[in-house]
Amino acid sequence: LQHVDNPIIEDNTFATVTGAAVFLRGDTNAKVLHNNIDNTGWYSIVFDASNTGGIVDGNTISGSTLKQWGGSIYLMSNATDGWLRNVGPFSIVNNHITGGHRYGAVIQIASVDNVVVDNNTIDSITSGGLLVSFIRVYTKSVKRLGQFDSCHNITITHNHLIASAAGNQNGIWIDNSSGGFSGNTAATNYQIADNTILSPDSSD
Numbered sequence: 001l002q003h004v005d006n007p008i009i010e011d012n013t014f015a016t017v018t019g020a021a022v023f024l025r026g027d028t029n030a031k032v033l034h035n036n037i038d039n040t041g042w043y044s045i046v047f048d049a050s051n052t053g054g055i056v057d058g059n060t061i062s063g064s065t066l067k068q069w070g071g072s073i074y075l076m077s078n079a080t081d082g083w084l085r086n087v088g089p090f091s092i093v094n095n096h097i098t099g100g101h102r103y104g105a106v107i108q109i110a111s112v113d114n115v116v117v118d119n120n121t122i123d124s125i126t127s128g129g130l131l132v133s134f135i136r137v138y139t140k141s142v143k144r145l146g147q148f149d150s151c152h153n154i155t156i157t158h159n160h161l162i163a164s165a166a167g168n169q170n171g172i173w174i175d176n177s178s179g180g181f182s183g184n185t186a187a188t189n190y191q192i193a194d195n196t197i198l199s200p201d202s203s204d
Helices: none
Strands: 008-010 013-017 022-025 028-033 036-040 045-049 052-057 060-062 073-075 087-093 096-100 104-110 115-118 121-126 132-138 154-157 160-162 169-175 190-193 196-198
Touching: 104 115, 104 121, 121 132, 132 154, 169 190
Parallel strands: 008 028, 013 036, 022 045, 028 052, 036 060, 045 073, 052 087, 060 096, 073 104, 087 115, 096 121, 104 132, 115 154, 121 160, 132 169, 154 190, 160 196
Antiparallel strands: none
């Protein structure tokens, strides 16, 4: 979807999509609710750029395909070719995510403010041996037109993050290094609380 106000994407089934199941650019207050998404080749749900506000709630994302880009839910702020960084508030809540992720993170938040990530369950993740984080907040690695900067006002609470036997997994990763760019402001107002992060062994 592009340049749509108040869209609702709800109760759909997406299966074996070579790109993204839900791709949003320049939209306002998009709601992505209660969809079943299986085996996407790229990020499953992406707020690409110039989006204002959004809710991702109650979706089930699965599949053995190792996603080539981004992860399952990505606030991307892909500020290129005249598009701007995303503007919050955004809520990513009550989603259940399993399956393949080639690199990056399962839920990614990039150069955007005012985001709540709450009560999501992430488990049974595979990555082909590459490092993958369950929740990642970071600054974009290339700064264009002053659009890329640190994330502010981020809340990560009550999530259930369960490592798999595949290994090479992080729970929550916060990164403001921006690939060596030296002009970022300090990231501010983070609440990371009451999350459950488990790494079961062979007896559990």
